Amino acid sequence: DIQMTQSPSTLSASVGDRVTITCRASQSISSWLAWYQQKPGKAPKLLIYKASSLESGVPSRFSGSGSGTEFTLTISSLQPDDFATYYCQQYNSYPTFGGGTKVEIK
Amino acid sequence: QLQLQESGPGLVKPSETLSLTCTVSGDSISSSSSFWGWIRQPPGKGLEWIGSIYYSGSTYYNPSLKNQFTISVDTSKNQFSLKLSSVTAADTAVYFCARHLKLGSPFDSWGQGTLVTVSS
Numbered sequence: 001d002i003q004m005t006q007s008p009s010t011l012s013a014s015v016g017d018r019v020t021i022t023c024r025a026s027q028s029i030s031s032w033l034a035w036y037q038q039k040p041g042k043a044p045k046l047l048i049y050k051a052s053s054l055e056s057g058v059p060s061r062f063s064g065s066g067s068g069t070e071f072t073l074t075i076s077s078l079q080p081d082d083f084a085t086y087y088c089q090q091y092n093s094y095p096t097f098g099g100g101t102k103v104e105i106k
Numbered sequence: 107q108l109q110l111q112e113s114g115p116g117l118v119k120p121s122e123t124l125s126l127t128c129t130v131s132g133d134s135i136s137s138s139s140s141f142w143g144w145i146r147q148p149p150g151k152g153l154e155w156i157g158s159i160y161y162s163g164s165t166y167y168n169p170s171l172k173n174q175f176t177i178s179v180d181t182s183k184n185q186f187s188l189k190l191s192s193v194t195a196a197d198t199a200v201y202f203c204a205r206h207l208k209l210g211s212p213f214d215s216w217g218q219g220t221l222v223t224v225s226s
Contacts, residue, residue, distance in 0.1 A: 001170050034212035043202055043216035044153065055214070087153055091210045094168060095143075095155040 002026050002090050006098035012106040019075040021101045023088035028068045032092040035064055035073045038100075039084045047086075048073065078103070108132040110203050110217035117223050118197075124190040124222055128203030129183070136161045136181035141206050143213065144177060144188045146199040156201075158209065159186055166209060193224045 003026040013019050023033065031051040036044035046055045048064035051071055061076040075082055083105055088098040114126035128142065135142065143158035157167035159177045167175060179186040190197060200221050204213035 032210065036212075043204075043219050044213070045216075046212055046214050049212045049214075089153075089212060091206075091212055094166070095213075097153040097155070099152045 002029060002093055002096050004088055004090055004096055004098035006086075006088055006101050008101060009099065010102045010104060012104050013078050014106045015078055015080055017078045017106075019078050019082075019103060021073045021086055021088075021103075023066075023071045023073070023098050025069045025071075025090055025092075029090045029092035031067045032090055033064070033066070033071050034089045034091065035062075036087045036089065037082075037084045038087065044087060075103075108205065108215045110205065110215060112201060112203050112217045112220040114201075114220060114222065116221055117225065118193050119226050120194055120224055121192055124188075124193050124197065124224075126188045126201055126203075126220065126222070127185050128187070128217055129185050130205075131184070133205075134181075135179060135184050135186065139207070141166075141209055141211075142179070142186045143204050143206060144175075145202045145204055145213070147202070147219070148196075148199045156188065158206065195224050198222065198224045 005024045007022050033051045035048040038044040047058050052064045063074045085100045085102045087100050109131045111129045118124045141158045144156040157177050159165050174191050176189040200219040202219045204216040206213050
């Protein structure tokens with residue numbers, strides 16, 4: 001199976017900061033990668049698909065990049081609503097998720 | 107607007123069978139070309155895909171999990187279900203149902219999730 005590794009596991013940041021989260025795949029997944037945001041007690045919400053395509057309704061401060069085995073999620077200017085846990089997920093083969101990155105208030 | 111809602115017991119005894127149902131509204135399982143999946147999340151941990159089903163009944167399971175899961179669909183009720191036999195404490199988790207448009211596509215709509223605790 002394809003292992004997904006996210007870093008960092010926790011990130012402390014302030015409102016207005018530029019934030020970058022990295023996701024690495026154990027083998028090439030082309031661009032078959034999604035990013036989700038999850039808040040406590042809620043279901044994950046799809047933010048980005050196909051590595052860099054923004055899901056409808058998602059603010060443009062979120063962006064994704066990468067291909068092959070290395071991917072990044074960037075939040076250009078962190079907003080109060082963005083403090084959450086973020087997961088990457090590959091769908092090149094049967095779905096697997098990264099371990100998550102918690103973005104907390106600095 | 108598509109909505110998914112999980113239902114089932116919140117407490118199951120070890121070695122018994124867990125049964126959950128996901129009711130879909132706002133879309134027809136039988137007329138949609140979508141796939142319908144189950145994902146679980148142990149408390150404080152990450153997400154794990156269990157398996158998915160197509161309206162025809164074709165099923166796809168996570169090969170990394172033991173073959174104790176069964177997913178089925180009832181198009182007349184617009185529902186799909188998950189059964190897990192011989193549960194242990196390790197199966198304690200929030201169970202989500204979700205839709206993906208293709209087998210190889212992300213999960214674009216999710217249920218709110220239901221916590222299942224395995225305990226005697």
